Amino acid sequence: MKTAHLFAMLALGTMALFLVSLLTGPAGFGMGESLSALITGQGEAVTLVMREIRLPRAILAVMVGASLGVSGAALQGYLRNPLAEPGLIGVSGSAALGAVIAMQTGLAGAFALALPLSALSGAVVAVLLIVMLAGPRGGSVTLILAGIAISALAGALMSLVLNLSPNPFATAETVFWLMGSLADRSFAHLWLAAPFMLLGWALLLPLGRGLDALSLGEDAAAAMGVTLSALRLRLVLGVAACVGAATAVAGAIGFVGLVVPHLLRPLVGARPSVLLGASALGGAAMVLMADSAVRLVLPERDLKLGVVMAIIGAPLFLHLIAKTRRAEP
Amino acid sequence: MTLLRLDGLTVKRGDCPVVDGANLTLAAGELVGLIGPNGAGKTSLMRGALGLLPHTGHSSLTVMDPGPRARHAAWLPQAREIAWPIAVETLVMLGRIPHLTAGQRPTAADRAAVAAALATMDLTGFEPRAATELSGGEQGRVLIARALAQDTPLILADEPTAGLDPGHQIATMTAFARLAAQGKAVLVSLHDLGLAARHCTRLILMHRGRIHADGRPSEVLTRDNLAQVFGISAHIAQGPDGLIFQPLEVLT
Secondary structure (H helix, E strand, O other): OOHHHHHHHHHHHHHHHHHHHHHOOOOOOOHHHHHHHHHHOOOHHHHHHHHHHHHHHHHHHHHHHHHHHHHHHHHHHHHOOOOOOHHHHOHHHHHHHHHHHHHHHOHHHOOOOHHHHHHHHHHHHHHHHHHHHHOOOOOHHHHHHHHHHHHHHHHHHHHHHHHOOOOHHHHHHHHHHHOOOOOOOOHHHHHHHHHHHHHHHHHHHHHHHHHHHHOOOHHHHHHOOOOHHHHHHHHHHHHHHHHHHHHHHHOOOOOHHHHHHHHHHHHHOOOHHHHHHHHHHHHHHHHHHHHHHHHHHOHHHOOOHHHHHHHHHHHHHHHHHHHHHHHOO | OEEEEEEEEEEEEOOEEEEEEEEEEEEOOOEEEEEOOOOOOHHHHHHHHOOOOOEEEEEOOOOOOHHHHHHHEEEEOOOOOOOOOOEHHHHHHHHHHHHOOOOOOOOHHHHHHHHHHHHHOOOOOOOOOEHHHOOHHHHHHHHHHHHHHOOOOEEEEEOOOOOOOHHHHHHHHHHHHHHHHOOOEEEEEOOOHHHHHHHOOEEEEEEOOEEEEEEOHHHHOOHHHHHHHHOEEEEEEEEOOEEEEEEEEEOO
């Protein structure tokens, strides 16, 4: 398939799913009524639902999905490993830790954005630690090791906080938050996360040329004029901005960054540079789809996005494994 | 014209110098074979010269900025890494990265350079195939074509002929010789001394991190050097088409 065709199809698919997401919900308005309310503002209740509930939710789904998709593609390209995923460098774990601390200390209730801000602080701390641990000259292995160390530490501290929690309600709330969701997110969440995500995209999307060169190994890439230390720093900061912001507003949503680049790789001729943009669109489409599904499948039970994502993602991954095995001699 | 100059290049692994004070100049028109036993420092010399390893001493390449350096010297690493199932033509086009600004589409000149490199390495017809699905030797040729497509005055290649069939080994060395005759310089590490004797204009023999001998093949491949550095004996004769070298046995 021509790259331009693929991008056109992904963009169209994302737009269609965006509409589906806008029109899905328990309020049960008609399609024409909903869209006209969204655009013209006629009808108080329906306008409120469309503009203040569904629109920010759909936009956040696009931004979270695109951020996770592009981060996964960039990390897989940099590490030359199709199993790399955005959580690998420990930022999502640390952001979750920040959120858990906010919920357990009651800080989350202090003001509206306390929870996402606390999660973002967790992400920032993780980035500083990674850059410090991985050093200026280290290769990809030190980055993975630093990421694993930070993930493990964040996970342990999270368990510790839950373990020592005196408040079972806060614990239940925390556990549900960790499953990841876009329900009841407002424009305030969007304005908080968007600058970080846009910064992340701006850092990651231009990395294509260096990631292409890295297909031939670090030595060959360095000799082709790619400054690996600068590439790695941009990668870490970009992934951290994307994943930190996504986790802060939506909780932990797995599989998007792992599965989307994997699915799209054969369609872009395996070129890491093209895969970046394609995975951004593909990630947006996938999260929109899953976030519509949580409202359609069990509308009354508040199904969590991260759970549905994993339920969709795991079989997809099994299918990919089966396909890979069939291709082997 | 000098295309590479090393003055006292030293590369250390820990405290141990794996390249010890190498002095070297490469001029346009030369096809230089870098020979020596395993661990003699051939790869470290080339990687140090390119600034890929921490080193002391002077290299004319490391004083250049990364961009201009990539347009001056192409590097073919020994390890044949191809991470993704990229089409052969796309992979060889990666060699044009130093000539393209970010996001720029390949021009007709880039396509011509890629087509020429593919033809040189006998890969015409392989363009749409996934590089990871080729045989080891074919992958080796694709990667050589990538380095050729970079179209630089200087080429450094680390054991490019390893694992190639005899026909493609000779074709690779002939291609390097032709590039040298066109005014480029090629530094190529080799273990096949017969190939080195036959095609190189000059040989550099390394031994325990030092340059042991440097000169025309007949001056370097002497009975003494072979015994001292490789511990082998060989039959060396002057044939009608140049030096003929056949290793015979290990000296005990």
